[in-house]
Amino acid sequence: MADMFGYAGKVLRVDLAARRVRVSALEKETAAFYLGGRGFNSKRLYDELTPGIDPFGEGNKLIFSTGPLVGTMFPTASRFNVSAKSPLTGILGDSNAGGHFASELKYAGYDQVILEGLSKKPIYVYVHDSEVDFKDASHLLGKDVYEADEIIKTDLAERRVQIACVGPAAEKGVRYAGIFVNLMRAAARTGMGTVMASKGVKALVVKGTGSIEVAHPEKFDRIVTEIEQEIYSHGQYWPRRQMGTTRILMMANAGGFLPTRHYMSGIFEHAREVSGERLAEEYNVKARGCFACTIPCSRFYVVRDGRFAGLFAEGPEYEPLGSFTARVGNGDLDLALKAIDACNRLGLDALTTSECISWAMELYERGLLKRTETDGLDLSWGNGDAILALIERIARREGFGDTLADGSRTAAEKLGRGKDLTMQVKGLDIIMADPRGLKGFGLGYAVASRGGDHLRSEPFIELSDDPEQGRRMFGIPDSTMRLAYKGKGKLVSYFEDWCAVIDALEPCKSIMQNMEILTFDKAAEVIEAVTGLRMSGADVRSVGERIVNIERMFNAREGVRRQDDTLPRRFREEKLSEGPSKGVIFEQEPMLDEYYHARGWDKETGIPTRATLERLGLGDAAAELKRLPQR
Amino acid sequence: MKRINIDAEKCSGCRYCEMVCSFHHERKFSTSLSRISVTKEDKYGFDYPIVCHQCDTCPSVTSCPAGAITRSESGIIQVREDLCTGCGACVNSCMFKALKLSGISRPLVCDLCSGEPACVKKCPTGALSFKDSEAPFDQPSDVRRKLLGRWGIIG
Numbered sequence A: 001m002a003d004m005f006g007y008a009g010k011v012l013r014v015d016l017a018a019r020r021v022r023v024s025a026l027e028k029e030t031a032a033f034y035l036g037g038r039g040f041n042s043k044r045l046y047d048e049l050t051p052g053i054d055p056f057g058e059g060n061k062l063i064f065s066t067g068p069l070v071g072t073m074f075p076t077a078s079r080f081n082v083s084a085k086s087p088l089t090g091i092l093g094d095s096n097a098g099g100h101f102a103s104e105l106k107y108a109g110y111d112q113v114i115l116e117g118l119s120k121k122p123i124y125v126y127v128h129d130s131e132v133d134f135k136d137a138s139h140l141l142g143k144d145v146y147e148a149d150e151i152i153k154t155d156l157a158e159r160r161v162q163i164a165c166v167g168p169a170a171e172k173g174v175r176y177a178g179i180f181v182n183l184m185r186a187a188a189r190t191g192m193g194t195v196m197a198s199k200g201v202k203a204l205v206v207k208g209t210g211s212i213e214v215a216h217p218e219k220f221d222r223i224v225t226e227i228e229q230e231i232y233s234h235g236q237y238w239p240r241r242q243m244g245t246t247r248i249l250m251m252a253n254a255g256g257f258l259p260t261r262h263y264m265s266g267i268f269e270h271a272r273e274v275s276g277e278r279l280a281e282e283y284n285v286k287a288r289g290c291f292a293c294t295i296p297c298s299r300f301y302v303v304r305d306g307r308f309a310g311l312f313a314e315g316p317e318y319e320p321l322g323s324f325t326a327r328v329g330n331g332d333l334d335l336a337l338k339a340i341d342a343c344n345r346l347g348l349d350a351l352t353t354s355e356c357i358s359w360a361m362e363l364y365e366r367g368l369l370k371r372t373e374t375d376g377l378d379l380s381w382g383n384g385d386a387i388l389a390l391i392e393r394i395a396r397r398e399g400f401g402d403t404l405a406d407g408s409r410t411a412a413e414k415l416g417r418g419k420d421l422t423m424q425v426k427g428l429d430i431i432m433a434d435p436r437g438l439k440g441f442g443l444g445y446a447v448a449s450r451g452g453d454h455l456r457s458e459p460f461i462e463l464s465d466d467p468e469q470g471r472r473m474f475g476i477p478d479s480t481m482r483l484a485y486k487g488k489g490k491l492v493s494y495f496e497d498w499c500a501v502i503d504a505l506e507p508c509k510s511i512m513q514n515m516e517i518l519t520f521d522k523a524a525e526v527i528e529a530v531t532g533l534r535m536s537g538a539d540v541r542s543v544g545e546r547i548v549n550i551e552r553m554f555n556a557r558e559g560v561r562r563q564d565d566t567l568p569r570r571f572r573e574e575k576l577s578e579g580p581s582k583g584v585i586f587e588q589e590p591m592l593d594e595y596y597h598a599r600g601w602d603k604e605t606g607i608p609t610r611a612t613l614e615r616l617g618l619g620d621a622a623a624e625l626k627r628l629p630q631r
Numbered sequence B: 001m002k003r004i005n006i007d008a009e010k011c012s013g014c015r016y017c018e019m020v021c022s023f024h025h026e027r028k029f030s031t032s033l034s035r036i037s038v039t040k041e042d043k044y045g046f047d048y049p050i051v052c053h054q055c056d057t058c059p060s061v062t063s064c065p066a067g068a069i070t071r072s073e074s075g076i077i078q079v080r081e082d083l084c085t086g087c088g089a090c091v092n093s094c095m096f097k098a099l100k101l102s103g104i105s106r107p108l109v110c111d112l113c114s115g116e117p118a119c120v121k122k123c124p125t126g127a128l129s130f131k132d133s134e135a136p137f138d139q140p141s142d143v144r145r146k147l148l149g150r151w152g153i154i155g
Helices: A028-034 A037-048 A101-108 A145-156 A189-198 A217-232 A237-255 A276-282 A318-323 A333-346 A350-365 A384-396 A400-404 A408-415 A439-447 A460-464 A467-474 A488-505 A520-531 A537-557 A569-573 A589-599 A610-615 A619-627 B016-026 B059-063 B089-093 B118-122 B140-151
Strands: A010-015 A020-025 A061-066 A080-085 A092-097 A112-116 A123-128 A131-136 A162-165 A179-181 A185-187 A201-207 A284-288 A298-302 A312-314 B002-006 B037-041 B046-050 B069-071 B077-079 B128-132
Touching: A028 A037, A028 A537, A037 A061, A037 A080, A037 A092, A037 A112, A037 A488, A037 A537, A061 A101, A061 A189, A080 A101, A080 A185, A080 A189, A092 A179, A092 A185, A092 A189, A092 A537, A101 A123, A101 A162, A101 A201, A112 A201, A145 A162, A145 A201, A145 A333, A179 A189, A185 A189, A189 A201, A217 A520, A237 A276, A237 A298, A237 A318, A276 A298, A312 A333, A318 A333, A318 A350, A333 A350, A333 A384, A350 A384, A350 A400, A350 A408, A384 A400, A400 A408, A439 A460, A439 A488, A439 A589, A460 A467, A460 A488, A467 A488, A488 A520, A488 A537, A488 A589, A520 A537, A537 A610, A537 A619, A610 A619, B016 B037, B016 B118, B046 B140, B059 B069, B059 B089, B118 B128
Parallel strands: A010 A112, A123 A201
Antiparallel strands: A010 A020, A061 A080, A061 A112, A080 A092, A123 A131, A162 A179, A162 A201, A179 A185, A284 A298, A298 A312, B002 B128, B037 B046, B069 B077
């Protein structure tokens, strides 16, 4: 679009019930205020969803957005966010994935696609440039992600399409089913696949032949070359190339915060056997990358021997790898790879799936769950066959799998047991890093707008345990020490704003944030070169703040308050028993006070103040403050 | 002659070459406007950049009814836009499918960027190299069979 560089310039609204589409121009003000991706989605959900709606009902909307950098040669700019009200948590649902889908969507001409209403018949939506086809998907029902991908390509007689699809778990209404692109790249969290299937949509398929222009090509070219060099000369370049995120497993074990046997320990005795190092040495055959990635960190592996010989796929990432090894007490790497492959094909969030199984295993080991209740499965720690069987049963909603298919929080309510042992915040299961050993990460889980997750803040700088960093960034040495408390409010709000900006621009967070490349100032330079929008680094941070605040207001409208910003009891009361994080618990309340202060939110309720919302230009949200429900 | 060589085992499938190519030639970013295109097979982890190998005998030159596909003094395949009718004969006759005619009126083909191919320079993994070599190269399907065999994916 001539007067809007970087963006594709259009929003596609799809009415699934009437099978009608409406195309509108992307509003310039929205672009300047929210930049893209997660920002666009959260703003629209806040504006268009009625509070209290049923996530499975016709009032929910499933929104895909990508960012202004995507579809250019900006290194790693490949990602999209998909958002809706979550059927798992009942609050803001949102997930992000890379691969080659988002760039294709831009070339087709769209920054955002909104799926509205419910289709009576199963369909897939095929967007090819300005055409949108509603295709029958009745022959795709029950097909796994791989099968559906193949059938769609065959049906369309076109291999060069990008497919975002759901597996059978989503169709069965498992509340934590994801949306998968390029077969194994998952927008897994918070049940966005579940929402898509509930709308009768098996897949969103895109093909685009258009192009993206940037505002200042020469300047952009120069910045890209600088960033390439920064990446290639970075100390983390080779470890990331060789192991991707799986390198974290040994790091977490060394720090004593690798969640083992449902967070009963921070050290796993089989860590080396299931590590990224071992995958790199014995399994990986080549590196693969997302669109425009200059540091391809994905790996293609092949299992050559043993029971699972002949298994091959891309990945895994650290979260699923840790989830199906240490978290469930399994030291068999091949079995973990099989479990992750099963989750991908069935269309499940591997992390939440593993938490449900791990939670059930703890109950079983404690005698709180009997074998007669698990359909005869022996849920002892590390029982691989039981793990594989349970994944299938969850996906099909069979027997005890049906109980677990609603997530651990609901399963505990149904069973009337083990609620205080569920490792979730606001219904979303916590990731593979024990918050007792990483206080800032823990605070991040407590306040994150989609529930217990690290990708909203990820204050990786804590891993350096370097007080000089804290002094430099926040004037508080403790703020970057992993076991200290002081300054974590500033730390987490800063990193939340940063993550929100990355999620709006849609490059890779692992590279652009974790490797400290796309700072607020650098982002301002890039935004100007790409879009022509003039912003300072402080303005860019304000975009991040705005996104965090509008998401908090969305959740406040659904009833979220300070008392919901809490970690599970185990972390607050039980000390880690061994290793470098031995003897510590997670003391949450002082950190929360600091955090609300840093955010400009009310300390008692955790709701943004009028002054904060007005400062960020969120007058509409400020006006809604007095209409928030009481709790 | 110097040609663009491909090491498929090193190709990550990132398509950075496509971005660099379309920007270098058109000042726009588009996978449809790049003269190099990565064929991808996610299931098998196979990625292969398709680009003109400047074959000694080029069927696209001989098949063009308008004489619009020619060879420069240094042997580089060229398209004369003033003669091209957009019929697509060149695209269909190339055994590597290295020319494309998608959404535009003239075929796009690698011009080696006047002897310094931008895609080679920017390839993040070194999968592309520019060196003296014989053409034609192996067909991608042959490379695929060899690689998948070596990885232990096919017998």
